[in-house]
Amino acid sequence: xxxxxxxxxxxxxxxxxxxxxxxxxxxxxxxxxxxxxxxxxxxxxxxxxxxxxxxxxxxxxxxxxxxxxxxxxxxxxxxxxxxxxxxxxxxxxxxxxxxxxxxxxxxxxxxxxxxxxxxxxxxxxxxxxxxxxxxxxxxxxxxxxxxxxx
Amino acid sequence: xxxxxxxxxxxxxxxxxxxxxxxxxxxxxxxxxxxxxxxxxxxxxxxxxxxxxxxxxxxxxxxxxxxxxxxxxxxxxxxxxxxxxxxxxxxxxxxxxxxxxxxxxxxxxxxxxxxxxxxxxxxxxxxxxxxxxxxxxxxxxxxxxxxxxxxxxxxxxxxxxxxxxxxxxxxxxxxxxxxxxxxxxxxxxxxxxxxxxxxxxxxxxxxxxxxxxxxxxxxxxxxxxxxxxxx
Numbered sequence: 001x002x003x004x005x006x007x008x009x010x011x012x013x014x015x016x017x018x019x020x021x022x023x024x025x026x027x028x029x030x031x032x033x034x035x036x037x038x039x040x041x042x043x044x045x046x047x048x049x050x051x052x053x054x055x056x057x058x059x060x061x062x063x064x065x066x067x068x069x070x071x072x073x074x075x076x077x078x079x080x081x082x083x084x085x086x087x088x089x090x091x092x093x094x095x096x097x098x099x100x101x102x103x104x105x106x107x108x109x110x111x112x113x114x115x116x117x118x119x120x121x122x123x124x125x126x127x128x129x130x131x132x133x134x135x136x137x138x139x140x141x142x143x144x145x146x147x148x149x150x
Numbered sequence: 151x152x153x154x155x156x157x158x159x160x161x162x163x164x165x166x167x168x169x170x171x172x173x174x175x176x177x178x179x180x181x182x183x184x185x186x187x188x189x190x191x192x193x194x195x196x197x198x199x200x201x202x203x204x205x206x207x208x209x210x211x212x213x214x215x216x217x218x219x220x221x222x223x224x225x226x227x228x229x230x231x232x233x234x235x236x237x238x239x240x241x242x243x244x245x246x247x248x249x250x251x252x253x254x255x256x257x258x259x260x261x262x263x264x265x266x267x268x269x270x271x272x273x274x275x276x277x278x279x280x281x282x283x284x285x286x287x288x289x290x291x292x293x294x295x296x297x298x299x300x301x302x303x304x305x306x307x308x309x310x311x312x313x314x315x316x317x318x319x320x321x322x323x324x325x326x327x328x329x330x331x332x333x334x335x336x337x338x339x340x341x342x343x344x345x346x347x348x349x350x351x352x353x354x355x356x357x358x359x360x361x362x363x364x365x366x367x368x369x370x371x372x373x374x375x376x377x378x379x380x381x
Binding site: 005007008011031034035036037038041042044045046047052053054055056057058059060061063064065090093094097098101105109113114115118119121122125130131135136139140142143144147148 | 159160161162163164165166167168169170171172173174175176177178181183184188189192193196197269270271272281284287289296320322372374375
């Protein structure tokens with residue numbers, strides 16, 4: 001198999017036609033520059049685990065956002081009982097991965113994985129209006145206070 | 151005097167990335183994009199996944215010709231014998247949107263080598279192989295493997311003779327693949343457990359071949375894709 005996947009070409013065309021905003025996001029730029037990545041932390045603290053403890057929860061979040069699991073029970077419902085507004089809020093897995101590839105190459109090239117995956121997911125959610133940048137900044141401040149309150 | 155007990159090292163610092171992951175998840179739940187309960191179920195399920203069932207499938211197939219036939223003919227059915235039910239194991243009880251639900255087992259021969267990729271995104275047989283490695287997700291691997299499979303395998307340390315055909319299988323939303331490599335010499339008389347130990351994740355993707363004494367994956371370089379995505 002050496003031909004380019006026709007599904008990939010179709011996806012490239014569809015995604016490109018959307019002309020999505022590809023500008024950087026200030027909050028995520030700050031994290032990119034100031035955040036300490038797992039490679040650095042694990043080396044400093046002598047921890048062997050190659051992945052940060054949040055990798056699986058991040059994967060789960062991506063799956064939940066995808067067209068599927070979180071609407072599992074919607075899928076089983078007759079069409080008239082589904083909530084179209086909810087269904088429009090999902091984040092198709094293939095589209096998310098396409099955007100991740102693009103955003104990582106554009107903004108997060110120097111960030112290791114899975115930190116780059118996380119930044120790209122947050123970027124996509126903000127760009128699509130599923131999350132608000134200021135809300136996210138506020139929540140991060142709150143979470144940070146919580147985690148450091150012990 | 152007994153040696154003083156030392157606690158295992160831990161990262162005693164909260165990173166901004168850890169905070170960001172939690173904040174994104176909490177806001178998504180509050181917005182109703184998914185429920186905390188579903189997320190918890192799915193996370194618990196994901197923590198159970200790893201490459202061992204696929205390694206065991208290969209080891210069983212090496213030892214049992216009838217099982218090998220079943221594995222090649224019906225990977226989903228053969229998975230049941232290594233504890234993986236592609237339909238009912240998952241919290242959804244009917245597969246997942248990204249893993250559903252056709253496992254194909256690609257049998258190598260001395261003259262045929264299979265290797266797996268997902269050119270579209272990073273589809274991977276997670277129920278039987280766990281999380282994909284970083285390099286598998288990169289556009290660099292995905293773009294180049296289909297064009298120069300022999301050369302890319304050589305970069306991974308797998309030099310194949312010219313008379314060995316290399317076949318690349320492109321994963322998609324309906325089909326997932328694992329490679330059933332050729333059983334290596336020097337493993338005669340080995341038990342299933344011994345054999346499973348040398349079937350590493352990379353052997354199951356097809357970028358490595360099993361050999362006695364080799365039980366871990368090598369570190370792989372991750373290279374950027376420097377060209378635009380259409381390239």
